[in-house]
Amino acid sequence: MQKTHLKLIIWALLLALTLAGAWVVVSGSANLLASFERGAEPASALNIVPNVPPDLHVALSWAADDADSGRQIDPLTRSQIESVYIRAWLQINLSYQKGEPHGLTTYFTGPSLAEVSAAVRRTHSDGFSIEQADTAHHLQLHLSSAEGSIVAFTDHDATVVHVIRDAKGTIISVEETRADYDVVMLLENGLWHVRHWVRRAATEADNRPIAPACPGCARVDGTGLRVDGTPFAVAGINYYPQATPWDTFWPQYDPAVIDRDLSRIKGLGLNTIRIFVPYEQFGGPHVDPIMRDRLSDLLDRAEAQNLKLIVTLFDFRGDYSLLHWADADRQLETLLTYFAGHPAILAWDLKNEPDLDDARVGGQIVDTWLRHIALLARSYDPNHILTIGWSSPTAAVRLVGQVDMVQFHYYAPVAELATGYVALRHAAPDKPLLLGEFGLPTWNTVFPNGHTEAEQATYYAALLSRLQHLDPSTGHLAWTLYDFARVPATVAGRWPWQTGPQAYLGIIRTDGSEKPAAALLAPGANLTIAPLPIWARLLKPFWLLMLGATLVEIVGLAWAFDREIRKRRGAAAPMHPHP
């Protein structure tokens, strides 16, 4: 009986295996056949070339055509001209990058082809290299000939940036130039070609968008600010939600958390928060409407609580390569034109601590990019204040002329503040100054440089007192509202001594309770704090560990010394003869 059962089981297993094998063979054959049947997408056979390369985000707009521009130009022809013109510039840029004329014959003809090719060759043969990019074109049509094979237009205020390096790679020049270009294009062999272009002094095209009015926006008044005509002293905090800081803030945006946090900030007596817009998370050149709406929601909620925001743009964007400048321009354009009328925005902070990119990119390039962005920002949004979040007062001297409010960050000893501040005030005598970040971490572990919450409060009180003494109109924002349980490695690194201080810079602990420093930030807060006794500075895990280690070492040394003495004494004692 058992044998019969065993046979049945074996047969059942064999049957199941056979069925499974058959299924695998049939489905595999079917998939193979289906794969052969599928073939390419029919549309791919058409090889439709996009008007401009999809990753090229150079701005191109048309002003009104001349009153008499000959033949009425049709939209298709206009788009073809746009395409060729913008690709012609790109091809020049690529040719400079390659150091030889590359693909220019597709877009240039006659004298312009000869001249542009010669210019590229000359630069290379002279031992220089040029990186060049165009970022904006504003075209105005003057003529479309009756048969539609000649067009003449002016490219107003064309923006071209270049970096020139010598044979060793040393930067010689970083320039952004603006000029008009009178251009004649001919239709040859069915394709438009640039036949002539002549550079002229820049004139502005009359097609700039008009920003909406913003009567509630903050205004600069001498070295101070005004909101609705009333002096406004910035007293605020840099902000991330506690559970979702840095790279998790916007993807996990929670309006309820925002409301709760804004109420708490308001409860601390603060009037401003500084937030960050990560460039990539917001979609790069194509701003993600979901992220834009989240920013809009945050602004609306802040407005409802009568809080102002400093919105820091291009966070974690470290790419300064010229060909990608236009990408950043598009994000700037989208955000600033969208929020130009929002009264909750105190200022656009164009970049956080850009001077830290100097070593990697070169200060000239960083400065030129910031000038470029500042100029664009003013055209997209003339209502709001512009600032740049420099990492120190020394760095903030740069580009004072480009911003409305000079912002610096400060994490150094209080005693050193005055020197940098006075120099900065000297460089910007008539502009508001803002301490955009300051702080002292309360990460107090066995690693060195730990601080207690009392030390943090002492530092805040001393710094703010010093600042008030130097210039009572200077606003301040502490870093940051919360301590965080997690700090992304992209912020400060991955080692504990790197992430630890970043995680404990808040004025509210991870359990939600306030540190002593939280009471010091509101306008008019009492900054008088009893000085810490010296022993209090030593009662830290690191020093206690050091003390313990020292004691252990001393005891160990004493023991070893004693042992050695005993050993020597034993060796020196006279040998007693055995009885």
Next chain:
Amino acid sequence: MTGCTRTLAQPTPTLSGTLNLRAPAAIAAGQPVTLVVERSDAPDGMIVTLVMEGSYGPLLSRAPFQAGRAEFQIPATDTQVAGLVTLVAHAAAAEGRAELTINPGQPVDPVTPLVGPHSVIADGAHWGSVVAIPFDSFGNPVAEGTPLQFRIRRPDGSPETFSASVTHLLAWRRISSSTHAGRTTISVTAGDAHGPDANLIETPGWPGPFSLNASPSNLPADGRQFVTLRTDPITDVYGNQMLDGTLITFVAETPGGQPRLIPAYTIDGVAEAQLQAPSEPGTVTVRATLYGVESTALLIVFAPGLAVGAFPVTVSIDHATGTMSIVVGPLLAALGQFVPNGTLAQITLIGPDGTTYQREAETLGGLARLTLRRSELVSGNYQIKIDIGTGVGQTNFSVP
């Protein structure tokens, strides 16, 4: 706060601030120029780099300071491209700026008029344009405001002259058509510079009303002969004949029939086409169209053209061969002549039980013959009817 990054030590510049860059405001294309950079406290030997951003990109030169002065001798070969040149001099951290405009030279041969389109309608309303892009000896478009003279000879020989100034690198004018079709010749001069001419063909405009005629107009409906259809000379409203080779479509419609489209081309304003006479008498309506303009209708009456009157029908049975012959004729046309060979006679047999049989027979020598097998027919009395044109013949016979 994004953490701290080590900042590389920047080389301490030995010079900062502003350099005095002296340059003329403007020079002529191809003219050498000396640019001077000055800074009294500049150390001797310090290199000044001069970037000259012109129409087609930057050009770089280097020169050392000597006694607070660095001189750049820019050769004529580097100033041939016209346009605004932004000059930026760099020495350590010091910088100086100036602008230099390179003006194009005088226009040189050839000054080519670019005319388009190649032809316009000579109706006084349509227009073409003539564009000229005069350039100097280095290929630069000449200066803004340079006057150009355009000279035109119209198809009727009348001359016209007008001037235009160079604006945005070129000069252009509209050329309105005249009302005379033909060739308009255009030339342009800029100062002493000349060039080839260009032509604008002024073509006749939309045709005016026109009519048709037919020759001969009284053909019989014999399905064989042709009528020549011809338009009157077709002109536009200004009397310009249509260009030779203009396509015209004649449309002939018979009552109840499909319209026939006959293409033709004009020669000296006239188009001709051949219309074959229908087999059936009646009226054919003919129109001609070109460019959507339709002629007046021409009615052509085709009189009965085949056999007329009654004609004899003979039926004979050959018992030996078992065949039956039907001979119709002689079939005569209107003038008493035989109908053309090959004319089809429609023969209808109505059998004793009312069954109808249709047959056709071609005529030859005025007679139409039809042979039937006796075995195909049932016994009884038959009626036979023959129709050719308007002629009719009929008879009865019996099949035993």
